[in-house]
Structures are given as structure tokens and as C-alpha cells.
Amino acid sequence: MLKKFFLLMIIPVSGIYSQFIPESFFVGEKNSISKLNAQNPASNSISDIVTEGDNVWLGTSNGISLSTDRGVSWTNFYQTEAFGTESISALAYDKYTNTIWTATAHSADRDNQSLPEGSGLRFSSDGGVTWNTINQPVDLPGDSTIVYGINNGVDLPKVRAIPVTVTIQNLIYDIAFTPNTIWIASFAAGLRKSTNSGQTWERVLLPSDSVNQITPNDTIKFPLLPASGSFGTGSLNHRVFSVISINDSTLYAGTANGINKSTDGGVSWRKFNHLNQENPISGNFVVALGYNSTDNVLWGATWKAEHESEFYGVSASTDGGDSWKVYLKDERVHNFGVKGNSTIAASDNGAFRTLNKGTSWILPSSIVDEETNLSIRTNIFYSAASEGNDIWLGSSDGLAKLIESGSAWSGTWKVYFASQPEISAEEHFVYPNPFSPRIDAGGLKFKYSTNGKLENVTIRIFNFGMHYIRTIIQNAQRNLDGVTNPDPQVWDGKDDAGNTVPNGVYFYRIELGDGDPLYGKILVLQ
DSSP: OOOOOOOOOSSOOOSGGGGOOOTTOOOOOSSOOOOSSBSSOSOSOEEEEEEETTEEEEEETTEEEEESSTTSSBEEESSBTTTBTOEEEEEEEETTTTEEEEEEEEEEEETTEEEEEEEEEEEESSTTSSOEEEOOOOOOTTOOEEEOSOTTTOSSOEEEBOOOOOOBTOOOOEEEEETTEEEEEOBTTOEEEESSTTSSOEEOOOOOTTOSEEOTTSOOOSOBOSSOBTTBSOOGGGSEEEEEESSSSOEEEEETTEEEEESSSSSSEEEEOTTSSSSOOSOSEEEEEEEETTTTEEEEEEEOOSSTTOOOEEEEESSTTSSOEEESTTOOEEEEEEETTEEEEEETTEEEEESSTTSOOBOOSOOBBTTTOOBOOOOOEEEEEEETTEEEEEETTEEEEEEEOSSTTOEEEEEEOOOOOOOOTTOOEEESSSBOTTTOTTOEEEEOOOTTSOEEEEEEEEETTOOEEEEEEEEEEEOOOSSOOSSOOEEOSBOTTSOBOOSEEEEEEEEETTSOOEEEEEEEOO
16 A cells, blocks of 8 residues: 555656555555464455455455455465565456456665555466466567557558656556456556466557547557656656456546546547546546446546646546546545445545445444454545445455445444564564555554563654654553554654644654663655
């Protein structure tokens, strides 16, 4: 999710886009237990939700979780043969073939950095009983052209294209479907499609940064450049983060340079961005797209990119992208969900919901499970979905289900937290790690055990040079058995003076009675 990696391509990527991952991708956590059958999902970081009848699919930092009974019980696909310890970077349901698709990724150490690496796709046509695995799509070194346009009447017109031959920073953030075609948004590998269930993949050409539309009847004078390379500076519009289909032939692709629309199955494209329309989107960095078929509104999570006049917000169009209205100014929205004629925008500051196409927005007053008294304490939400009267919200720290009755956000809440693994007194860790004080509103949590004995516990934070930063608790009496930890200690990422610490490596020290201190490492990334 968390998806706090540096995107430093082996093939150089310029600008801020070389260091950013949209907020719906997570690094696997250690704080979740792996079970094939459980009462809870496998992780508290819920990046994506897909509902289909009684089935609820979750994309998490610890693989896929599935409930076939609307949340009564869960099957967790983690540390299994198909998924290993992979995180989920995209999740989608193909209504044409009744197949669930997911993309996976993990962190990889390269040049003393932890970088994201795509590990392919998995799909199941039997509800998760069996899974088929597809390797991350890459090009051969000689794949330096694609066929498109007329190019001065040449019989086989070719457009230069940089081959993406590596899986580092080549990972899939979104998946969409049209009849017999799968579409993937894979950042450094651009927009791709497959017409044979992922056996082979074709690169899809979008307009360049300086071109607003393309058709097969055009002479194409620019190369396909999702990254910088031997052909020159990369095109931000070829770096793709989101893709949706709203019917059999109409697609939208969100990039680092706007929203691209095709009405002929991905052949011709028209680009909408902050600079080329009278009523434009708020920002060119489009991290998520959504469509409400009830009221025919297209939604974009449109973040600030490079131009000084851009800003964070939600952009909505009722005319297919010809014009836009902007709402939730300065909010960082990560994903969309719909329930009837209402749309939910999952953001850093809550799950905003509109029942009138964006004119007004409402937040849940509180999310508390009346049966268990558990609550969602973070304001950061990454995903939303609905089925019937059920609304599902995925956050950075827990999953919530609302059985809605009456007005919006009224009804009965059910809150789910991942089971915690049992640990001994010698084991300890913190989560989430990497940790962002800005994004992880629930704070950095400490997991340790006193082996069921009452001990005086002190926890302190130090920087990389082992200089003192903060005391979390001092000589506090704790009796923890390694299984339950109802009230974990939390660090908010600040020092003793109340200042948020800068990015970097930090260490924690846990003192348990008279025993030897326990040490661990924290990676802070904003």
C-alpha cells in the first residue's frame, strides 16, 4: 500500500514521477497472520475492494482475501503457492468471463534502496479454487517499434517505442476489461492490452505530452516513451496509473499528464488535461478513475503534477470528458466506489460521499462496531465498494462494513482487524514499516511480548546516528502474552519537541524489566 517506494527506474525517469506511487499500493506488513480460513482478512491495509453478489474480494498488503458470505468468514490467499508473500497492486472482476484478476508486486533491494517490482498477474475463473499465474509483461531488447498511423504512406507504419525489459518499477496499478480484451495500467510500461487472456501483450499508443489526440489516419511524429531513454525525454502521458471501461468500446486511461478517452476500443484517443480545456480537471496526475452508471458521471482523482496552477481535487464530468467540475479542493483521493446514485471518494481525510453529483459531500460521523466496540480510528481510506445495502470501506488500518438503513451513512457498522500472530519474548516488530507520519494517521504500532509476566516497559526512538528522538512509554507496567495486544503503543512520527521527523532510518529500543534491550529498525518515508 505501504506504497512508499522510491521510483528510480533502471531506465531513468524524470521529475517527481520517479519518486511517487499512487496511494493505493502497499508493501506487505509483518503484522498479519496467514490462514486459508479465518474470521478476518489477512491484513489491515485494504487497497482495493470488489463486490459481486455475496462475494467480497479484498486486495491487501498480504495477498487476496475473499468472503463468500458478505463478511461472516474469510479465505485468505497469502503464503499460498499462487501468491506467496506478494502484495496486491490491482484487483478487478471481468464480467464478460466471470473471472477475478489481480496484479501483484513486492519490494526489491537495488543499490541500497527498496524499490517496487511487479510480479505479474493471477486470475481465477472458479472463485479462487484455482489460480493461473502470468509473468509481469516485459519487452525484448529489440522491441523498439509498434505499428500505428500512416507515417507518410509506408505499408507497415512504425512508431519508435522504448522497450521496457525490466520488472523494477514496472508494476500494474489498474485493470479493465472490454469484450475479449484485458487492459492494464502499468506505469513505467505504459498502457497494454491482451486479447488472449494474458498470453501475449500489446503496447497501446496514447497521445504524447504535446499532442491532444491521435487516430490511425495520423502521421505520428513522436515515439512511445513511458520513460526516458535513447529516444529522448519520456512522455508523462505514456506513464499510466489508471484505466476503466464504461461500455464495450469506451475506455478512459489516467496518466501523469491527464485523462485519455477512446470510443473505438482503444485505437483512437483524445486527451483531457488541466491546460487544454476551458473547464479542465484540477491536476494532471490521475491516480484513479471511477464511473457511476446510475447518473452517468465520470470521476477522476486528479492530483497536482508539474504546472503551478494545478491542485489536488476530484474532477467530475457529465458529458464524457468534454468539460469538468472540480470538487473537494486540496483533498488527495485514492479511489472511488458507488452505491446507486451516490459516489464515495476514499481519501486521506475520510470517505467523502455525494448524493448529488458532487454539489455536497458528507462523511460518516464515526465508524464503531456496536457488537465488539472496535472502531476505525484512521481518516485514511483507500477503497470503497457496495452491494445491495452493504457499503465496504478499506482503510490504512482496518476494514469496515455498513449495513445501511435510512439516510446516508446510517445503519450498523461491522469492523474487521487482521489477526495478530503469536510471538515470543524474543520477537518484536513495528507496523506499518515503512511508516509515513502524514499517511499513517493511526501511527506506528509496536508489537512485542512479556511472555505473560508483568514487566516495566520503556520504548524509545533514536535516529540513524543513535541520537535520542522520543520516549514512547517509560517504566510502564505491561503484561502481554504475545497473542493479544489490545492497546498497542503508538509513535506519531514526532520528536520530543513536537516536530515531525524527516525521512530516513530510525531505531527503536524496547526495555523489558531487567532483560537485555530489544532493537529494531524503522524506515520513515513521507
